[in-house]
Amino acid sequence: MNAEPASANPGNLRLLSIPISHYCEKVRWALDRLALPYIEERHLQVFHYARSFQLSRGPNVPVLIDGKTCITDSTAILKYLERYTNDETQLYPLKHRTEIEELEELFDETLGIESRRWVYFHAMQSPGMALRISSQGVPNWQAGIAPLFYPLLKAFIRRKLDISTGTVELGMEHARNIITQIDSLLSDGRAYLLGDHFTAADLTFASMMAPFLMPPEYGVRLPRLDEIGVAMRRTVDEMRSTRAGQHALHMYQTERRPALSRISEINAQDTPQSSLDHVTSVN
Numbered sequence: 001m002n003a004e005p006a007s008a009n010p011g012n013l014r015l016l017s018i019p020i021s022h023y024c025e026k027v028r029w030a031l032d033r034l035a036l037p038y039i040e041e042r043h044l045q046v047f048h049y050a051r052s053f054q055l056s057r058g059p060n061v062p063v064l065i066d067g068k069t070c071i072t073d074s075t076a077i078l079k080y081l082e083r084y085t086n087d088e089t090q091l092y093p094l095k096h097r098t099e100i101e102e103l104e105e106l107f108d109e110t111l112g113i114e115s116r117r118w119v120y121f122h123a124m125q126s127p128g129m130a131l132r133i134s135s136q137g138v139p140n141w142q143a144g145i146a147p148l149f150y151p152l153l154k155a156f157i158r159r160k161l162d163i164s165t166g167t168v169e170l171g172m173e174h175a176r177n178i179i180t181q182i183d184s185l186l187s188d189g190r191a192y193l194l195g196d197h198f199t200a201a202d203l204t205f206a207s208m209m210a211p212f213l214m215p216p217e218y219g220v221r222l223p224r225l226d227e228i229g230v231a232m233r234r235t236v237d238e239m240r241s242t243r244a245g246q247h248a249l250h251m252y253q254t255e256r257r258p259a260l261s262r263i264s265e266i267n268a269q270d271t272p273q274s275s276l277d278h279v280t281s282v283n
């Protein structure tokens with residue numbers, strides 16, 4: 001793989017993130033893979049709203065700023081970043097583009113939703129661990145006051161993500177169905193999900209599986225196996241033992257280039273919302 005950024009020159013790249021979010025990890029991975037330097041502006045869940053609304057007029061991260069352009073949604077960002085790829089690094093090769101897009105949608109909209117629901121359900125039962133892992137690189141004031149608001153934050157997230165024993169159980173059925181589908185796709189011994197190269201399908205699959213797998217190469221430190229409870233550990237072991245889980249872990253080991261980002265406690269004046277052009281999808 002060519003480590004040099006290809007083609008056009010990016011502006012000053014800035015990634016607005018919730019550090020543990022696997023949608024943010026997806027974008028971080030794409031940026032790191034292209035060896036593009038960027039500043040990652042990290043916020044704790046809920047505390048991120050002030051900046052996301054200011055920059056993108058919406059509640060969600062990841063948000064990428066490239067000079068005067070503001071892009072929201074991880075898939076739109078990966079497609080936007082195609083302008084900085086070359087033949088070797090492109091994530092949507094024409095030959096498999098439609099199938100890649102279909103898998104990416106399935107992983108983002110079903111697998112990722114369910115792996116997130118599952119991990120929050122379990123992790124929020126251990127406030128100390130949840131806050132320690134979530135606070136990596138966020139402003140000190142957010143990490144400092146979050147413990148005081150923990151019960152409120154937890155209740156808000158449970159409601160927002162519709163987290164209950166029932167929804168987690170049902171969600172795990174959906175997740176396992178996708179994993180079975182990917183197991184069978186990989187059963188012919190292929191190295192990548194589609195075609196002969198790493199694509200957005202592999203990147204998105206591995207990112208959305210990360211909460212189930214806890215790969216050490218993830219862009220922030222995830223809990224070690226000795227930090228998680230028995231129920232969580234059982235699912236991690238199960239997922240790691242599947243062919244699909246092995247594929248995702250292998251993608252992390254072989255394709256996850258270390259970050260070039262700097263973490264920034266940036267202040268709002270640096271990127272006034274009014275000066276940005278907004279992009280929400282890229283074809």
Ligand SMILES: N[C@@H](CCC(=O)N[C@@H](CS)C(=O)NCC(=O)O)C(=O)O
Nearest residue numbers: 021022023059060061062073074075
């Ligand atoms: N489809 C979006 C999903 C992004 C998303 O759900 N981000 C979460 C963090 S994991 C978020 O910002 N949530 C804030 C909220 O829903 O209020 C993408 O791929 O970027």
